[in-house]
Structures are given as C-alpha cells and as structure tokens.
Amino acid sequence: MCSKDATSEKNLILQAKNGDVVAFTQLVYRHDKQVLSIAARFAGNAEDAKDIYQEVFLKVFRGIRNFRFQSALATWIHRITVNACLSHAQRQRKISLASPEPGEGERKPAFEFPDEDARTDGHLLNQELSDRIALALQTLPPRQRLVFTMRYHHEQQLKEIARAMQCSEGTVKRYLFNATRRMREQLEDLL
C-alpha cells in the first residue's frame, strides 16, 4: 500500500472508531474480497465461506474501536480470518465426528467460481480440473490448507502469514512444504 493510501486508510479507521458508518463501509469494501476469497478456498463451499465472512466482519465491527494501530489493518483482518477459518474447521470436525456420514445434499458440494469460459467446450474440462484441485485442497489439514491458500492463491509473504497465524516463519515454511507435497500426491495423475 502506498503512503497516500495508508494515510487515507488511517483516516478511515479513525472515523470508523468514532462510529462513522461510511468509513466502516469503505474499510469493509477494501478488504472483504480477499477475505471472501480465502474463506471460499479454505471452506470449499459457499455456505461455509459465508459463515466465515460474516464471522470475520462482525468481529471487525465489534473490535474496531479497540484497534490500536499496532499492526496494519490488513494484518489484523487476516489474523481474524485465520482464526475464523481454523475455528470453523474445528467445528466441522466436531460435527463430522458426531455424525460421520452426513446426508447427501446437506451441503453445497463445491464452491463455484465464475468462469469466463462458461458454455464453451473448455468449460467442462476447466470445471473438472477446478473440482479436482478444490478436492485436493480439502484433503489438507486446516493449517496447511490455510498457509497454502494464503501463499499460493493470495501471494502473501511467509512473514505476513506467520504474523497472521501467530507462529514462526519456520513453522509456516513447514506447513507450506507439507501442503505442496500432499497436493502433488493428490494430483499426481494430472502431472
């Protein structure tokens, strides 16, 4: 972010801290696309992505008045997103342990990203490929999935991810390495 943007973001945060609805709206609109994108890839379906998105911005709304500028707003939002994703995965695990075989149609099976090639010959192939990749991603343990999503899809620096996940850079590297190895194994037949 350039310094002019940073100043304008700081002003927006100060206004939002004072209850300014316009400023809060602008802050949400600046960051929510990335939050939704991470949530969608992490969760793998629209319903769960919605839950994560809601949880993140309700927390941001409740906590903005206590925001002390000790980190960038994006880092703070990423941290909230990471926590929301991980607690979501934990809840899912509890649910699946309680009822090991969920009924068909209870969840939307896959998250569909809009495809510019829709209705062309390549569409089905792309969709199939996309489903395979999404499925492979879902087999990763939550922390590996999160690191892989943030590094690969959102090109975040490892130190940023480490800050958001509140762990060391070395740990993030380990998650990334293991995630890449597992993805390779899952998609071996396509390589």
Added chain:
Amino acid sequence: MIHSRYRRLLSLDLYGELTPGQERSLHRHLESCPECRTEQKKLKALHALLDTERSREPGEELLAEMRQELSFSLRGTRAETPTWDSLRSVLSAAFAPRLSYAFGLIAAFTLGGFLGYQLFAPERLEVSSVASWEPERLVRESLAGNLRIAGLRFVETAGSPPQAIFTLESVIPTRLKGAVEDPDIQKLLAYALANERNPGVRLRAVNAIAPHASMAADREVKAALILVLKNDDNAGVRSSALEALTHYPYDQEIRDALLLTLLYDENPGVRISAINSLDTLSRHGMTSDQAVLDVFRRTLQNDTNDYIRMKAQSVIQEARQQ
C-alpha cells in the same frame, strides 16, 4: 537425508522463498542429481496446473450477497467501546496533572454547548443507524457517490410538510429522513434522479421535487431535471421532469431542453408536454425568437403525431400575425 533437505528447498524455491545462499546450494545440487531434477519438473508441472485455477475469484454477485447479509447481521450489533482501563491510560498519557483542570473546564464548556445545541436546535435531518454520525456528512458522501441510495419513500402527516426517507446502501443499515423542501434533501433527490438505476426511485424523486422546484430554485436540482429530461430511459420520469421544470423561472437552458425534447424524444406523450409548455410560454411572449420558430417548422414537417403538427402550425401562424 540430503535429498529430503533439497526437496524442501525445491518446494520453497518455486515460491521464491529461498535465501541467495540456499538458492546457490540447490542449483549446485541439481546439476549433479537427476532424481531431484525430475522432482523439480514435477513441482513445476504442479504449479502450472494450479495456475489454471489461481486467478479465479468469487464473483461480484456473491460478494454483493455477502455484503447484504452482513448488513442484516449488523442490525442490533454494537461496536465494543474501549475498556475503561485503556481509556484511562490514554487520558493519563495525554494530560499532565496540572493540565487536567484546564481539560475539565474545556470539557464542561464543550459538553454544555453540545447539550444546549441538542436541546434547543431544531433537527433538520434525522438519521437512524446503529452507528452515530452526522447527517450532513452522509448527504456529502451520498452526493459523492460513496453511498448508494437503495430506497426512497415519502411520509405525509397532517399539519407537517412531507418527509423523504432515504435508505442508504452500506454495511450498517442506515436511513436518512428530512423534509422534502429542505435544501439538502432536495440535492439528494436531484442526485437520486440523475443516478438511480431504479426508475421507481427516480419517479418518486422527481415527483417530490416538482411542487418545491420554484421555491428551491437550486441550480443543481434544475441541472438534474434537465439531464433527466434529455436522457432518462423512462418516459414517465422524463415527463415528470418536464413538468417540474415548468415551475422554474424560464431561461435559455430550459428553453433548449424543451426544444430538444420536442425534436428528438421518441415518446409522443413527452413531446406533447414539451410543445404545450412551449406554447404556453410563447403566449406569454417568451419563446417567439427565430430559433424556436425554426424548431416548430421542423416539427411541422417531420413529426409523426397529428396533434403535435397541428399545434406547431398554430404557433407559427400566431407568430406571423404578431
């Protein structure tokens, strides 16, 4: 052991996460290790495969849906206020003991002034939102296009002027209410008129402006009405804008807008309104110049509507007799 170390480096290399030393060491190893070179090719193939999917993002529709649901969830949710401890620490850091008396005095005056204002100043505009903020700022932000007007309705109660209630699209549900004749409300109505996608909102806005148009006589409102008359897709909205413009003091801008409407509007109803208005003005001796007569002649020759041609002929004849 050695391979497992280099495989880790290979993986991180593709993310550009190696130090220059690690990079050199890896490249030296790759030159002499066909097994790791194969592994590198596989990893590159994996990244190429993933790249086909990487740029895809959730669509705008889903994002809009999420924002709307968030707005709904925020109803009744309140932001946390800073804890007393953090407030106290901020205050004690900001004010030395001797300054605290001065601060107290200033605060008392400010609070007194604020309460006095709140108790005795008439409220022009009312805001309903879970967040507190100034209505004037909301008007400014809406006029700047930072907040979209999602809805507009009017409330009339006996003995008081009609009120316009704007619902504004933001993540926190917000409504702004004020008298239709209020200048700020008139500006918002004009903005809604020129920018709203919903023809129902535009029509309600223009109908609200019309009775107060001559009173407000605001340039921005008049410009919005002219813009709508020339460009709006909806004939009902254009017709109402024309009606509102007839309440304004007649001038060349309004004359030109009426003449353009007469020549080019595709709806005969709107053209009839335009020629009737021009006829009324001409009877008051206001539109009998050569440019106006030329338009009437072209209308007489080209318009497909019998009434409009007859009306144009009558105006031309009257002008000849004068």
